Amino acid sequence: xxxxxxxxxxxxxxxxxxxxxxxxxxxxxxxxxxxxxxxxxxxxxxxxxxxxxxxxxxxxxxxxxxxxxxxxxxxxxxxxxxxxxxxxxxxxxxxxxxxxxxxxxxxxxxxxxxxxxxxxxxxxxxxxxxxxxxxxxxxxxxxxxxxxxxxxxxxxxxxxxxxxxxxxxxxxxxxxxxxxxxxxxxxxxxxxxxxxxxxxxxxxxxxxxxxxxxxxxxxxxxxxxxxxxxxxxxxxxxxxxxxxxxxxxxxxxxxxxxxxxxxxxxxxxxxxxxxxxxxxxxxxxxxxxxxxxxxxxxxxxxxxxxxxxxxxxxxxxxxxxxxxxxxxxxxxxxxxxxxxxxxxxxxxxxxxxxxxxxxxxxxxxxxxxxxxxxxxxxxxxxxxxxxxxxxxxxxxxxxxxxxxxxxxxxxxxxxxxxxxxxxxxxxxxxxxxxxxxxxxxxxxxxxxxxxxxxxxxxxxxxxxxxxxxxxxxxxxxxxxxxxxxxxxxxxxxxxxxxxxx
Numbered sequence: 075x076x077x078x079x080x081x082x083x084x085x086x087x088x089x090x091x092x093x094x095x096x097x098x099x100x101x102x103x104x105x106x107x108x109x110x111x112x113x114x115x116x117x118x119x120x121x122x123x124x125x126x127x128x129x130x131x132x133x134x135x136x137x138x139x140x141x142x143x144x145x146x147x148x149x150x151x152x153x154x155x156x157x158x159x160x161x162x163x164x165x166x167x168x169x170x171x172x173x174x175x176x177x178x179x180x181x182x183x184x185x186x187x188x189x190x191x192x193x194x195x196x197x198x199x200x201x202x203x204x205x206x207x208x209x210x211x212x213x214x215x216x217x218x219x220x221x222x223x224x225x226x227x228x229x230x231x232x233x234x235x236x237x238x239x240x241x242x243x244x245x246x247x248x249x250x251x252x253x254x255x256x257x258x259x260x261x262x263x264x265x266x267x268x269x270x271x272x273x274x275x276x277x278x279x280x281x282x283x284x285x286x287x288x289x290x291x292x293x294x295x296x297x298x299x300x301x302x303x304x305x306x307x308x309x310x311x312x313x314x315x316x317x318x319x320x321x322x323x324x325x326x327x328x329x330x331x332x333x334x335x336x337x338x339x340x341x342x343x344x345x346x347x348x349x350x351x352x353x354x355x356x357x358x359x360x361x362x363x364x365x366x367x368x369x370x371x372x373x374x375x376x377x378x379x380x381x382x383x384x385x386x387x388x389x390x391x392x393x394x395x396x397x398x399x400x401x402x403x404x405x406x407x408x409x410x411x412x413x414x415x416x417x418x419x420x421x422x423x424x425x426x427x428x429x430x431x432x433x434x435x436x437x438x439x440x441x442x443x444x445x446x447x448x449x450x451x452x453x454x455x456x457x458x459x460x461x462x463x464x465x466x467x468x469x470x471x472x473x474x475x476x477x478x479x480x481x482x483x484x485x486x487x488x489x490x491x492x493x494x495x496x497x498x499x500x501x502x503x504x505x506x507x508x509x510x511x512x513x514x515x516x517x518x519x520x521x522x523x524x525x526x527x528x529x530x531x532x533x534x535x536x537x538x539x540x541x542x543x544x545x546x547x548x549x550x551x552x553x554x555x556x557x558x559x560x561x562x563x564x565x566x567x568x569x570x571x572x573x574x575x
Contacts, residue, residue: 105196106133112202113190115370117310118241119204121178126422127160127204128370128456129174135194137162137169144169146176148204149189158182173456184208185547205241205311208549212486213575214507214522217553222570224285227274227292229566230255230557232437234305235540237278238342240318241310248278249346250285250542251293252556253323256301258438260564265438267331269301275346283544283552284572293347297338300326302437302538304366306373309342313371313394318342320398322354324375325361327437333360333381339398355392355400363437365418367425372459373400374420376427377413383434385412391459407464409450416446417482419489424514425461426451428491431478440537440564442495447472449516467514473506474519481541485551489516492528492555493536499561504529528555528571535561550575 112130113119119127129146137144146160160176162168168175174192182188185208189201233255240247252274258265275293279286303326309319320339328334335357340348357375364378376389387408393401409427415437416430427450435443449469453462473491480494488507505522529535539558545551553573559566 105135105194107197108133108192108194108199110190110192110199110202112314112371113204114311115314115372116312117314117316118202119190120207120311121204122184122207122209123178123180123182125178127176127178129176129190129192129202130172131192131199132172133194133196134169134171134174134192136171137164139164143193143195145193146174147191147193148179148182149191149201151187151189154189157188175456178206182206184549207545210486210545210549210551212488212551214485214488214490214505215520217522217573217575219528219571219573220284222285222572224276224287224289225570226252226557226568227290228257228270228272229568230257230270231538231559231566232256232302233540233557234303234323235542235554235556236305236307236321237542237544238307238319238321238346239309239311240342240344240346246280246547247346248280248544249342250276250278250554251305251307251321251348252290252540253305253321254296254300254303254326255557256438256538257566259566260438260440260559262438264331266301266327266436267329269299269327269329271296271299273348275348277346278544280547283546283550283574285570291347294340294350296323297351297353298334298336299329300334302327302362304364304375306366306368308368308394312368314396315394315398316396318344321348322373323351324366324373325357325364325378327362333362333379333383335360337400341398354398355402358390358403358405359386359388361386363414365416365427367418367420369420369423369425369454370456370459374418374425376418376425377409377416377430379414379434385414385430385432385434387412389461393459404460406461407452407466410466410468411446411448413446415478417480417491419482419484421484421510422514423454423456424451425454426489426516427466428482428489429473429477429480429494435478437538438559440495440559440561442478442497445476445478445495447474447476449473451514451516453514469516471516471518473508475506479537481539481555483541483543483553484510485543485553490553491519492541492553493539493558495537495561499535504535534567534569536567537561
């Protein structure tokens with residue numbers, strides 16, 4: 075079983091534009107006191123021992139080698155005593171005046187919040203919280219699936235689901251949100267217009283990873299009906315948004331089946347419900363069946379179908395502001411080929427666009443179109459949130475099955491894909507997984523078969539479902555599969571399935 079530090083998922087999980095810059099003094103001017111503005115692009119940091127983290131700020135000075143009096147320290151929250159000091163690769167330029175890349179040191183206790191400070195010749199900076207989390211070990215070939223007793227309130231497909239972690243109470247609590255969706259079957263006339271505005275929330279059990287309560291709770295409805303949209307959740311660990319963070323709904327089809335460019339956001343309340351939805355900066359173009367992720371205080375959107383229903387190559391990014399609104403969307407290098415009904419994930423500073431379709435296709439149809447077996451990836455520039463390469467790399471191997479309308483998550487050291495439309499369904503190759511390599515490439519995909527598939531529970535092979543990943547308080551990983559359409563019957567499902575290991 076491979077072990078993979080959750081820090082490469084959490085410790086680099088958001089996007090930040092550097093807010094200020096400064097340098098050491100000269101000509102008799104004393105050096106400035108260093109200031110920390112963000113950790114991993116957020117107001118606080120999170121990661122495992124041995125994981126990478128990034129501190130943004132000013133007045134750090136530029137070091138090419140370890141220097142006496144300069145350090146990044148993890149301090150006891152109660153006593154302020156230094157517990158451990160982070161290692162920094164000075165030769166690689168990891169200590170600059172406006173950001174420092176380091177490694178979470180040994181000797182720290184999981185599930186404990188420390189204070190992180192930067193000390194220079196100018197003094198010691200303000201402190202930022204850093205939550206040390208347990209490492210995640212994951213092997214998809216040994217997972218087992220169980221059906222949740224808390225099914226969705228309605229059979230849905232074509233909807234996003236996101237998890238928000240609240241840290242404002244005495245214990246950390248995670249909530250799962252289901253946003254809008256589509257209620258059509260494959261025989262519904264103009265099924266792409268059968269979209270809803272409902273939003274549901276459920277509390278997750280921090281011990282088992284399953285839904286904690288017997289039913290879902292309705293919370294603030296969307297401003298308009300949306301299906302085949304994208305969504306992200308931000309909090310203090312991946313953004314600069316204040317309070318409990320925000321949930322964003324991006325693009326999608328409206329109640330007439332038309333693509334939209336709208337972006338809405340809602341603040342997360344202390345009880346896990348959502349506040350009123352407000353408009354954020356619209357996308358540069360109408361999109362549906364696209365993908366979105368958060369990395370270091372930026373939202374990245376890739377691919378999707380345009381207003382004419384044709385897949386696009388475009389990639390955009392927008393910075394998250396303190397009040398939850400967004401900056402302008404910036405165009406980034408296009409994908410090598412148009413993609414819709416694909417998946418986008420991020421880990422360790424890379425974006426991955428997986429599979430999908432490069433030709434127009436009905437969103438509800440259960441017949442695969444021009445499905446792709448490709449993985450494109452590109453590295454994010456930590457300094458400004460752009461992409462380091464003008465051209466995306468094409469992975470040497472694909473998923474082993476061309477598929478669309480599936481889901482993917484990063485779990486442990488693997489990308490795990492589930493369901494969708496592909497040759498040989500149902501059951502065959504329902505879940506496949508591949509290891510992420512240190513150079514950003516992805517290894518060969520293997521299959522989880524037999525009792526390690528959802529298909530083994532009730533013959534249900536989903537497409538247009540939603541998927542989320544959750545690590546419980548002990549670090550055990552869980553994948554949740556929600557809703558979707560049965561690839562055999564063409565009927566939507568309300569089931570919720572949780573993996574355990």
